[in-house]
Amino acid sequence: MQELVQTYDAIVIGCGLAGLFASLRLQQAGFKVLLLDRRDSPGGLCGTTIIDGYEFVIACNDFGRGMEEDIEELNIPVTFKSKKTRIHYNNEDYFSPFERKTILKFISHPIAFSKFIWKLKNNKPKQVEDYYLGAVVDKLAQDRTLNDLLKLPSYMMGLPPQDFLLEAVEYDSFYGYGYLDPRTPDGGPQVLVDTLVNTFINRGGTLALNTECRDIQKAAQGHKVITNRGKVYSRYVISSQPRLDKYYPDYKPGMKLSKFCIAVANDLPFPEDIHTMIYYPPGISDWYEKLDRGELASEFGFHIFKSDLPEKSDHYTMNIYFYLPRDLDRPTPEVIEEVENYIFGKLETLVPGLNQSLKYKKFISPEEFSQIHQGLSSRVTPVVMTHDFQKPDNYDPETDIYYIGNSVYPPGDHAGASLLSAKTVANLIKIDWQKNNQVVQQKQLTTIN
Ligand SMILES: Cc1cc2nc3c(=O)[nH]c(=O)nc-3n(C[C@H](O)[C@H](O)[C@H](O)COP(=O)(O)OP(=O)(O)OC[C@H]3O[C@@H](n4cnc5c(N)ncnc54)[C@H](O)[C@@H]3O)c2cc1C
Incomplete structure (x- = not known):
């Protein structure tokens, strides 16, 4: 492997969506950027993988309108489709973006629904549980259907309602993520990643795969980044x-x-205008809490989506996502069989004829996910947020390192939040760069005078 020996304006560690967008933004501001990743392929959780000859989406696949806006801002040639999410609840279908029937369901209980909206805007918690969606909805909405539908955001983010902060319902509009108006990239997530990578390289960026950051040390003009391929230097490290x-x-x-x-x-027909279908059984608080306690529930939610990849001659692929009991990273064959029978039985109500049309099926446990994807985790939410804790800042003044991704500001655990962390960091760096250049220019002027 060739040694890396160069100096850059910025070194970005991690070529997931956050790293790619941070790199493209810094590049747009005129920075010479090195983007490195320890894995042998770019994209992190975004992209596809070949399993037994079939191409599957790795993890993230549908995004918010915010991503489309970022792509336009950076002038990247990716186009998006606008697709719906179908929620199958108690033999009825609801849709996001909300259509008439879903809205009617909400306003069929006007008092409970108005109280909920009022709470969202003016929550003044008296006790700890008042900060959380599960407890607030249980107090306000006695109707079973309304109760479960109001808790849907917690399912979407992979958290039981009692752990989901009420304020998190507002993040989508407050931070402009736009997941209520979902988008899928034309050609799927791999085309998105390939286009981002090619744009970065064509605009003069350097991408180093199989390059693991092992340490970051302060150096004269910034930092020394120590990797398995040698040392690299830069003013900024992200x-x-x-x-x-x-x-x-x-x-x-x-x-x-x-x-x-x-x-x-x-x-096998799959509706053109729908991306994800959710099987959402009644009583999310009960079944999710059971899974969270480490027990298998007799009923639980799951979702399925069509991969939206370039067409193949005889098949298309889909992913079915679900949660096993907490910490069950490597389930026994008996558990897998039980879960499989449950899911593939229910799937017929979402996609009739699916079992008849099956050509291939593979279960991937959390442990296998990490093995296949060189250490990536299938945990959507890295940490369950509490009412009295905020995500760490993007900048650490002690080490002078900038951070991006879902473990830092802003709130939210999806690609939209990762992209906003990249934008925030790029802006902080641009401001710092301008400030330092002004100081240098002033010093030069003083010397000349
Ligand atoms: C199963 C699943 C499904 C999801 N579905 C969606 C979805 O549909 N829509 C959505 O918006 N979000 C979804 N998410 C969340 C979304 O995938 C993430 O928010 C997003 O991909 C995070 O991007 P990232 O760049 O911050 O992190 P990652 O994609 O994890 O990338 C981080 C990269 O950093 C590299 N790295 C780490 N340490 C080092 C090191 N020391 N040296 C070199 N490289 C290093 C890693 O190899 C990795 O490639 C999903 C998540 C999961 C797990």
Whole structure:
């Protein structure tokens, strides 16, 4: 492997979405950027992988409108489709973005619904549980359906309602993530990543894969980054490595997703305007809390999406995501069989004929996920946030290192938040750069005078 020996304006550690967007933003501001990743392929959790000859989405696949806006701002040639999410609850279908029926369901209980909206805007908690969606909804909405539908955001973020902060319902509009109006990149997540990478390289950036950051030390003009391929120097270092040391003591990690990767015959119909279908059984607080306690629930939610990849001659692939009981990273064959029977039975109500059309099926446990993807984790939410703790800052003044990704500001555990962390850091660096250049210019002027 060639040794890296160079000096850059900025070194970005981690070529996931956060690292890619941070690099492109700094590049746009005129910085010479080195982007490195310990894995042998770029994209982190975004992209596809080949399993037994079939191409599957790795993890993230549908995004918020905010990503489309970032892509436009950076002038990157990726286009998006606008697709719906279908929620199958108690033999009825609801949709996001909300359509008439879903809105009617909410306003069919006007008092409870108005009280909920009022709480969202003016929450003045008297006790700890008042900060959390589960407890607030239980107090306000006695109707079973309304109660479960109001708790849907917690399912979407992979947290039981009692752990989901009420204020988190507002993040989507407050931070402009736009997940209520979802987008999928044309060609799928791998095309998105390939286009980001090619744009970065064509604009003069350097990408180093198989390059692990082992240490970051302060040096004369900034930092020395020590990797398995040698030392590299830069004024700024931006890291995707999680800042978990800055979390509350004994923090509670989020749960890890498990999945079935399946391939079905091309003639199995899947609605063109829908990306994700959620099987959402009644009583989320009960079944999710059970899973969170480490027990298998007799009913639990799961979701399925079509991979949206370039067409293949005889099949298309889909991922089915669900949570096994907490910490069950390597389930026994008996547990897998039980879960499989449950999911593939229920799937017929979402995608009729699916079982008949199956060409391939593979279960991926959280442990296998990490093995296949060189150490990536299937935990959507790195840490369960509490009402009295905020995500760490993007900048550490002690080490002079900038941080991006879902372990730092802003709130939210999805690609939208990762992209906003990248934008925040790029802006902080641009301001610092301008400030330092002004100081240098002033010093030069003083010397000349
Ligand atoms: C199963 C699953 C499904 C998801 N689905 C969605 C979805 O549909 N929509 C959505 O918006 N979000 C989704 N998310 C969340 C989304 O994937 C993440 O928010 C986003 O991908 C995070 O990007 P990132 O760049 O911060 O981190 P990552 O993608 O994890 O990238 C970090 C990179 O840093 C590299 N790295 C770490 N340490 C080092 C080191 N020391 N040296 C070199 N390289 C290093 C890693 O190898 C990795 O490639 C999902 C998450 C999971 C787990």
